[in-house]
Amino acid sequence: MASSDTSTHAHKLIIWDFDWSMINENCDVWVLKHLDGVRSDGEQQSQTGGAASVHAAQVAPIEKDAISGMNLVEVQQNWMKAAREGGKAVLPRSSAEAPSTWTTAMHALFEEAAYRGHTLEQVHEAMAAIPVFHGVVSAIRDLHSAGVTHVVLSDANTYLIDTWLKAAGIRDCFKHVISNHGIIGSLEHGPMGATSLSVRALQPQHQQHGCKNPCPPNLCKGGTLLTFLHAEFGGSPQQWPALAYVGDGRGDLCALLQLPEGSSAIVRGGYPLDKHSAPLLPSAQQGKEESYRTLKVPASPWAAGACQVGSDAALGEVSVRSGWLRAERKLWHDGEELIGHLHSFASSSDTS
Numbered sequence: 261m262a263s264s265d266t267s268t269h270a271h272k273l274i275i276w277d278f279d280w281s282m283i284n285e286n287c288d289v290w291v292l293k294h295l296d297g298v299r300s301d302g303e304q305q306s307q308t309g310g311a312a313s314v315h316a317a318q319v320a321p322i323e324k325d326a327i328s329g330m331n332l333v334e335v336q337q338n339w340m341k342a343a344r345e346g347g348k349a350v351l352p353r354s355s356a357e358a359p360s361t362w363t364t365a366m367h368a369l370f371e372e373a374a375y376r377g378h379t380l381e382q383v384h385e386a387m388a389a390i391p392v393f394h395g396v397v398s399a400i401r402d403l404h405s406a407g408v409t410h411v412v413l414s415d416a417n418t419y420l421i422d423t424w425l426k427a428a429g430i431r432d433c434f435k436h437v438i439s440n441h442g443i444i445g446s447l448e449h450g451p452m453g454a455t456s457l458s459v460r461a462l463q464p465q466h467q468q469h470g471c472k473n474p475c476p477p478n479l480c481k482g483g484t485l486l487t488f489l490h491a492e493f494g495g496s497p498q499q500w501p502a503l504a505y506v507g508d509g510r511g512d513l514c515a516l517l518q519l520p521e522g523s524s525a526i527v528r529g530g531y532p533l534d535k536h537s538a539p540l541l542p543s544a545q546q547g548k549e550e551s552y553r554t555l556k557v558p559a560s561p562w563a564a565g566a567c568q569v570g571s572d573a574a575l576g577e578v579s580v581r582s583g584w585l586r587a588e589r590k591l592w593h594d595g596e597e598l599i600g601h602l603h604s605f606a607s608s609s610d611t612s
Contacts, residue, residue, distance in 0.1 A: 272606055273500075274403070275485065275515065277507040278414035278421055278439070281528060282400075284391040287420045288366050289333070294386035295378045296331040326350045332369055339365045354449040363440055363478045366417070367459040374447045374456035383457065387420055388427040393595025397428050399602055404433035408606050409501065411435055411488070415479050415511055417442035417459045436562035438462075438484060462561055467575060469555045473514035473582055474536065482514030483557040483578045490578070491560065504605045505587070506598070508533050513540075516585060523587035524605045526598065534591065540584045550583025 279286045327335060327350050335350060339358050342349035349358035352368045353375060359365035404410060410433050412421055419442025425431040440462050447454040461478035463469050469480040485505075493500045497520040505515055508528035513536050516525045527533050538544075559576035592598040 271501040272407070273409045273411065273503050274602065274605070275503065275505045276410060276412050276414075277505075277509065277512050278412055278416050280508040280531060281506050282392070282396065282412070283424065284393055287387065287390060287416050287424065288362075289336070290390050291383055291386045291420065292332040292336060292369060292373075294389075295373050295382060296333055298378075298382060327353065327372065332373060335372065336365060336369055339368075361461075361477060362415075363417075363459055363461045363476075370457040370459060371447060371450070374454045375450040377451065377454075380444065380455060380457070383420075384423055384427070387423045390424060392428070393598060395595050395599050397430055399599045400430050400433050403602060403606050404430070406606065409435050412437045412439065413481055413485060413488075413515065414439040415476060415481075415509075416440070417457075419444065419457055419459075436488070438488065438561045440478060462558055464575070467556060469557050470553070471514060471555055471580055472553055473517060473580070474510045475514050476511055479511070480514060480555060480557055480580065481511055482518045483555045483580045484561050485515045486518050486578045486580065487557055487559065487576060488562065502605070502608070503587075504602070506602075510536050513537060514580065516587060517581050517583065519585075519587035521586045524601065525585060525587040525589045526601045526605070527589055527591055528598075529591040529593045537585060537589060541589065542584050542586075544584070550581055552579045552581055554579050 276282045279288075330338070330350065338350050339360075340362070341347070342358060343360045351358055352372065354371065355368070359368050400410060412425075412434055414421060414437075417440040418437050421437050421439055422431065422442075425434060425437070441458075441460040443458045443460065444455055445458050447456040450456075462484070463478050463480070465478075468477055469475065469483060471480040471483060473480075473482060475481060475483075489500050500520070502522065503519055504524040504526055505512070505519060506526045507515065508531040510532040512533050516527075516533075516537060517540070519525060525537065527537055554577055556575040556577055559574055590601045592601055
């Protein structure tokens, strides 16, 4: 159990990615597979849906009615394959175009799930059962009790993340959940009274951030992290708490590059962030220079209703760094290693 010495743990902030970092799954795909495995009335499907037929979408026809004969995972894979490689894509019920990004695809897939009669209760059941490394939830709770601040910075969506945090009993341990907006509303094209999870990109589609680091179009994690730190603590790294970032994906790299010297980059070994961050260690950067680029990102991404689509007033400018890692990179491969790094960070002397 973590130490209760709050004087040691004060002024420390852990920023968490969600999928494959805090939980041991992709929450979007996990929910789709769960919904594919149950009928809309809650009973288990018989030999349909789920992982058994995820490759069938590669030959999906383009006709709009084709979506009725595919499970949700098949539709998701069909759309992402078409976005990557071109070719035919099945059409959603409510649009003449197939989604071309992960976020827009998830929005359309949750609408499709609601159209088929799946409920938010079934989504909650899926999130409550999502895999997580043993001991991670307890470690988060213990560190919070000892004075460590936790924040989620994720490319999933606020609704699914909040749902899992509440199910795990640790929502109160997190000061903010910064992610794409997950909002519950009425289904526009479907059964009367049906409700759907609407997923809206954090970055307005008409105003791209333009980051040169490998960030998805809907979220520059580096710029968003800097915006949060500036608003909460001030514009100078000397004003910030000691920082640790837990991540696994390529999209986490930009956030790692914004961490000042003395921070901890807690990277999942064998995952894309490991591969993409290794060449950016200081020892590999001989003769290379860092660079900065001014971006426009959501000004208050943690606020309810922040960054409404079409609202330029919700954007603010921030200077995002590219170059090499200043933070110390620490690899983890299982829950025990992750928890060890978290406790080591929390118990280290505060150098901020």
